Amino acid sequence: MITPLIPLKDIVTFKGGGTPSKKNPEFWDGNIPWASVKDFKNQKLSKTQDHISLLGLNNSSSNLIAKGHVIIPTRMALGKAAINTIDLAINQDLRALIPKIEIHTEYLLYAVLSLANEIEKLGSGATVKGITQENLYNLNIRLHNFDDQIRIATLLSRVEALIATRKDNLRLLDEFLKSTFLEMFGDPVRNEKGWVISDFSALFSTPPRIGTIEPVSSDGNIPVVRVGELGSKEVNFCQCRYVSLTPNEIEKYKLIPGDILLARAIGSQSHLGKASLFTSYTSEIVFDSHVMRIRFHRNLVDPIFLYNWLKSDGGRRCFLNASGRTSVQFNINSKQISTIVIPLPPIELQNQFAAIVEKTESLKNYYQQNLTELENLYGALSQKAFKGELDLSHIPLNQALSGSSE
Numbered sequence: 001m002i003t004p005l006i007p008l009k010d011i012v013t014f015k016g017g018g019t020p021s022k023k024n025p026e027f028w029d030g031n032i033p034w035a036s037v038k039d040f041k042n043q044k045l046s047k048t049q050d051h052i053s054l055l056g057l058n059n060s061s062s063n064l065i066a067k068g069h070v071i072i073p074t075r076m077a078l079g080k081a082a083i084n085t086i087d088l089a090i091n092q093d094l095r096a097l098i099p100k101i102e103i104h105t106e107y108l109l110y111a112v113l114s115l116a117n118e119i120e121k122l123g124s125g126a127t128v129k130g131i132t133q134e135n136l137y138n139l140n141i142r143l144h145n146f147d148d149q150i151r152i153a154t155l156l157s158r159v160e161a162l163i164a165t166r167k168d169n170l171r172l173l174d175e176f177l178k179s180t181f182l183e184m185f186g187d188p189v190r191n192e193k194g195w196v197i198s199d200f201s202a203l204f205s206t207p208p209r210i211g212t213i214e215p216v217s218s219d220g221n222i223p224v225v226r227v228g229e230l231g232s233k234e235v236n237f238c239q240c241r242y243v244s245l246t247p248n249e250i251e252k253y254k255l256i257p258g259d260i261l262l263a264r265a266i267g268s269q270s271h272l273g274k275a276s277l278f279t280s281y282t283s284e285i286v287f288d289s290h291v292m293r294i295r296f297h298r299n300l301v302d303p304i305f306l307y308n309w310l311k312s313d314g315g316r317r318c319f320l321n322a323s324g325r326t327s328v329q330f331n332i333n334s335k336q337i338s339t340i341v342i343p344l345p346p347i348e349l350q351n352q353f354a355a356i357v358e359k360t361e362s363l364k365n366y367y368q369q370n371l372t373e374l375e376n377l378y379g380a381l382s383q384k385a386f387k388g389e390l391d392l393s394h395i396p397l398n399q400a401l402s403g404s405s406e
Contacts (some may be wrong), residue, residue, distance in 0.1 A: 003144045003388050009137035010275070012097040012108075017090030018061025020052050026057030033088040034062065037077045043109065043160075045071060045084040052089060062089045062098070068286030070097040070109050075130040078123045085108055100295060102146060106153035111141040113167040114386040142386050151395045152385045159378045166371040173364050177357060181308050184353055185345050188314030195343035203344070205297045208334040211265065211287035212253050222250055225287040227263045231274040233307070233361070235261065245286065253286035255293065258303040264292035265331040272330040273319050277307045292338065299355070302350035304357050309342065318342070 017035075020027035030053025039048045057064060057195030065071065065084055074080045075093040083105060090096060097108060118139065144152065186193040216224065220242025229236045245253070255261070255278045262275040287293055296306060309315040322340045323332040384390040 005140040006143045007137065008139045008141060011103060011141065011143065012099055014095040014133055014136070015063050015065065015090075015098055016021050016061070016092060016095055017063050018092050020056035020060040020062060024056075024059075026053060027059065028052055030054060030056060030113055031058055032033075032064070032156075033086060033087050034091065035071065035084070035094060036091045037073045037075070040073060040077055040080045040082055043082045043113075045082045045088065046086060048088060057089055062091065064089050065096040068105055070105060070112060071095065072112060072136075074133070074136070075125075076128055078129055078131055079113075079119045081109055081112045090336070091208065095136070098186050103143070104146060104149040104153055105143070106157060107149035108141075109154050110153060110382060111386060114382050115139055115141070142388050144388075146324060147371065148392050151392045152390070155395060156378065156382060156385070159381060163371065163374045163378060166367055166374060169367045170364060173360055173367070177308065177360055178312070180356060181312060181353065185305075185309075186343070187308060188312055188343060191343040192312075193343065193345070195345050197341050198344045199338065200294075200340045200342065201338035203296050203301050203342075204294065204338070206295050208314045208337055209253070209293045210334070211289050211291045212243060212245060212249060213289045213292065214243040214245060214249075217244050218242075220244045220272060223281070223283070225255070225261060225276075225278075225285060225291060227266060227271075227288075227396060228256060228289045230261055230263055230276045230291065231271075233274045233277055235278060235281075237285075240285070243286065243288070250284060250286060253293075254284050255281070256295075258295070258298060260294045260296075260307055260310070261287055261291050262294070263290065264333070265290050265329055267329050269320070269325075269330045272323060273310065273316070273332065275307060275310050277303055292332070292334070292337070300344070300347060302347065302354045304354035305345075305350035308353070308357065315342075 011229045022028070028051070030051055032052050032054065033048040034050045034052045035045055035048045036050065039045060052060075052062065054060070065088060067084050067087050069084055069303040070081055071084055071090065071094055073093055074095050084096075096110070099108070119131060119136070120129070123131050128236070185195070212224065214224075221244050222242060223237070224243045225235055225237075225240060229239050257279050259278040260275055261278060262273050263271055264273075266272050296303065310319060318340055319332070319337075322336045323330060324336060326330065381390065
């Protein structure tokens, strides 16, 4: 028997909030956590960036929400939801869902999250999307019996815990590589290891090159890397388009393993210099004019070492110090990048680090694949659960109850 769909207005009422006047300092920096959209980092609201005083609470439309309620944004971050694990006040862009009937809190959370796409589509606004309370009330969720609500919430929370573990594994591996780099080579600015200092210009095997100015074309004959494909360790080839080039132009702009590609002209300083390391592709491939290719003598510089040097805090500072800007964008040219100085460890040590990176990246790839599988599993289970198609008979209630209390 498929469980019925019930309008949200028959299950909960909404309680909104407000913002105390910022003209009165006595209303702020008190001991009452005050939540806004910026506090929705995950599905638990356990702390807030801002706090208000009791005076601020009493002299505004903000409301105090007891812990254990589902809270959703109605403006910006549409589709997100979280349970507050502490008593807190909320601002006018949030709504607390106050149950009118018996419903498991985590089940309600997952039910609302399953409506994320629908909530986003209902959002309106030229710049900042918002959704009306009426539209939210008219959303339908499937109301399973309470025992099955516990089973569904437990199942989804367990998969979610596995997802969080995998994300933490990936974060720890990234931190391991950063700490290993600093341990082996020291800080790129202070150079406490006393490595020989070299200009980039002395290390290039060919001069830095800016890519083709040819526009992308539906009938192009060769794939092209653009700024949007850079930023991860390897180029995101799935997003590449095509350009039409002559054989001589292809020879001029083609990539070979070990090339480093970086954004050389862009509107945001934080994106200037975002880089990727080219290793291989199924065919010849070129790069466009917003991208710079740098290529080093392999007997002096290991590309994996140099890529991680650029990604380090110290290397990033060196890069930005060499860059410039115009009235419309941040940029770096061939002359500027050639002036960057780098403490250069022995190539043997660079190669050792590269070997560590390759082993770590292999493990990261395994974890990333597993993370993707878990996220797909969560999506499939959630979809089936809230369509009433999930067989819950194999989940004993006593196990679900023990899992929900962990």
